[in-house]
Structures are given as structure tokens and as C-alpha cells.
Amino acid sequence: MIFYGTGIGLVTGLLGAGGGFLLIPALVLLLHLPMKEAVGTSLLIIALNSLIGFTGNLHDKGMDWQLLLTVTALAVAGILLGSYLNKKIPAGKLKKAFGWFVLVMGIYILVREIAGMPD
Template structure:
């Protein structure tokens, strides 16, 4: 199967995840870029930021029109992560590939376990606590910078559990967080952009953008919990594969 076809298929899956769940794009894109398209771990994490950043920004507009974006909360959350994302992006290029792969797998496994836990269904009416939002945003920004993930698969649980948003609002708001964090992390990764293949990234990003629109429609038909559980099991399988690969290298 040609690289372009693989990129289109992988991009469609990434877009569906982002559109339906507000996250999971990078955590699926990075393994696809490494194992299907032959990118190095460093190049894959950089390419993942580009693809997911563009896709998230596109999907954000649709969720905003539906009224599912909490702008003040999202900007406060994202702003706290900009500094850590910049530092993490500078650190990422210095880590050995097996370490980067293993760290990615561990975070993905932890996120999948977190997503399988039952959550509160009510939205808090209390004002967002700046300290809690800043702490959660800073931790997410650091992971974004080091691992090349937009952070939506961690942002959505944080927005629901820590800040009390409903699932659909958390999905839309997470796209804002992903876009900001991806741009910040990319600012420190200019030196890792040389190994990126535009002939693969273009179709990948295009399919992801189209998939995100379908994902948004899918989220309106299925419950957020059903989508979350399906994604969590897929994420757990990816994490296990990557961890084994990192250990045997």
C-alpha cells in the first residue's frame, strides 16, 4: 500500500477522533507516522503537532458555532501551558528515540485508564479557579512540548474533572487548548522540521480535516461516554505496542 493511501487512512482516523472527542489526534498520529510511514520519533512528534494543530483549529470553528467552546476557561488553561510547552519542545530533540517512545506509551496508557473511569455528569456553576486551571494547563503544556501531543486526550478529562465542564463543552474547549499548545511547542521545534515529508503530511492533514467534520457529526449521534470508551481501548492497545517496541529496541 502506498504511503499516500496510508496517510489518507490514518488522517481520517485522527480527524474522527479530534472531531468526536476533542482529543486523541496526536496520540494516534504519532504511532501512525512512525510505524506506517517511517518517520523517526522526533520527526513524528513534530509532524503530529503540525497535523493536529491545523486540524484542531479547523474543527474549533465548527464547535464554536454550536456554542460548545468556553473561551475564557480554554484561554486561561492554554496560557498556563505555553511556557512549559516551549521548554518541553526544546528538551524533546535531546531525548533518545526509545526514551521518547516509551514515555509516549506510558502517558497514552495512563490517559486510556483515566478515560475508562466513570466521571461526573454535572457541570459546575462555580467560577473557574485560576490556580487549578493554571496548574492543569502547565502540566499539559509540558507534555505537549516533550511528546508532541496536542494534549486533547488529557485536556478533556482535566476540563471535566478539574474544571467541571460538561463533556461536549470540554470537547470543544479542548480544541482551543490543543491549537494554542501545538503552536507553542512548534515554536521550539524549528530544528526538527528538516526531516518532514510534505508529500505525506499534506494528504494526512487534509484527510484529518475532513474526518474532523464527520467526527463532530458522529459525536452528536452517540453518547460521549460510548465514544470515550471505544477510543480508550484503542489507545490502550497502541500504548502496549509502543512500549514493547521501545523495550526491545
């Protein structure tokens, strides 16, 4: 697990991309975790990373609290919707949808890089 985590961290750090797109397949394919548990684990890691980043910037006087509260409210709404949909969507369909999402995002990023579009 240490090898997988280090590898994912290295690749995502070099690419500047979020680790979820690599972490979920690694958890499913290499560690044989069910898809829903892999997604939950990835989201927990993202939440912890966000919390650590937030606490590091708490003393920043330029923090946009209105934006923070808006994003938090939207995230809570997303959590509630996701919890509801989790009960309705079979894991196999979720796995397929995630694969298509990663493919589309990969193509999008590749096109932007080739076209030289700014971030």
C-alpha cells in the same frame, strides 16, 4: 496516507478523543517517521485544528479573553520547555514514555467509563 488519515479521523471522531494518541503511533509504525518528527507533525495538526476552531468563534461575544491569554502564555512556555527538552531526551526514551502515557490514559478513561463518572 489518505486511508490512515481517514481511519484515524473516524476512530477519534467516534471515540470523542484527540487524534494525537492514534496519529503518532500511525506515523511511527506505518509511515516509519522518526518519533520526534511524528510528535512535531501531530502538534502542528493540533495547532491548525485549534486555529480553525478559534477563527470560527472569533465573533462570539462570550469569549473569555483572559482565559485565552493565560492558556496561550502557558502554551508558549510549554513550547519553549519542550524545545529545550527535545535536545536532551533521546527519541527511544520519548517513544517509551509516550507508550506509557497512552497506556495510563487508556486505563484512566476505561475506569471512568466503567464507573460511569461524568466527563
